Amino acid sequence: MSDSSCVGFIPSLSLSLSIRYGLVWICTTLVFVLSSLGNCATYLVKKRTDSEAPWVFDVNYINLAASLIYGYAIIVPVAFYFSLRYMGSRADLLRFWCLWGYSLFIFVPTTLPLLIPVEFLRWVIILLAGGASSCFVALNLRSYLEASNDLTAVVAAAFGLQMVLSIFVKVWFFP
Numbered sequence: 001m002s003d004s005s006c007v008g009f010i011p012s013l014s015l016s017l018s019i020r021y022g023l024v025w026i027c028t029t030l031v032f033v034l035s036s037l038g039n040c041a042t043y044l045v046k047k048r049t050d051s052e053a054p055w056v057f058d059v060n061y062i063n064l065a066a067s068l069i070y071g072y073a074i075i076v077p078v079a080f081y082f083s084l085r086y087m088g089s090r091a092d093l094l095r096f097w098c099l100w101g102y103s104l105f106i107f108v109p110t111t112l113p114l115l116i117p118v119e120f121l122r123w124v125i126i127l128l129a130g131g132a133s134s135c136f137v138a139l140n141l142r143s144y145l146e147a148s149n150d151l152t153a154v155v156a157a158a159f160g161l162q163m164v165l166s167i168f169v170k171v172w173f174f175p
Contacts, residue, residue, distance in 0.1 A: 023101030030065070030105075030107055031062070035173075039057055041114065041115055041174045042175065061173065073097070076100055077097050081096050083154070090144070099137060099140050103136045104133065115174075126169065126170040127163075130162055134166075138159045
């Protein structure tokens with residue numbers, strides 16, 4: 001493991017307190033944005049297809065977004081932490097939480113263009129965001145892996161999980 005932070009763009013030996021809050025603030029912002037803009041997207045779809053039908057705000061979007069985002073940002077790094085520790089790596093759980101928290105940031109600004117009612121464009125936007133997020137995690141995991149066979153499996157798993165999250169966000173919140 002290198003001496004630089006796992007978030008790549010923040011070189012330091014220890015994570016400062018403000019950087020550790022990234023997980024909380026980014027996840028909270030993403031929960032708010034997903035639930036509010038997801039409801040806005042369903043409203044726009046409803047008005048576009050049937051302007052006479054009443055639309056109802058779905059408060060369950062808040063619960064689902066919070067469960068999904070906080071659950072993902074807490075459980076996935078813990079699973080990777082224990083997996084890498086089992087493989088003999090000197091992984092740091094706090095750095096993993098920071099890494100996965102910052103990897104979710106790209107979904108915050110990309111939710112706004114997902115309101116555009118062109119389905120092909122929406123898929124391109126979410127897949128690009130998921131790919132960028134996946135690459136961010138995968139590239140930063142390299143510093144924790146020594147053997148190339150371990151690298152492939154772990155990086156592929158991280159990449160795949162980030163892509164699954166992005167597809168779930170598109171399908172569930174922006175139908």
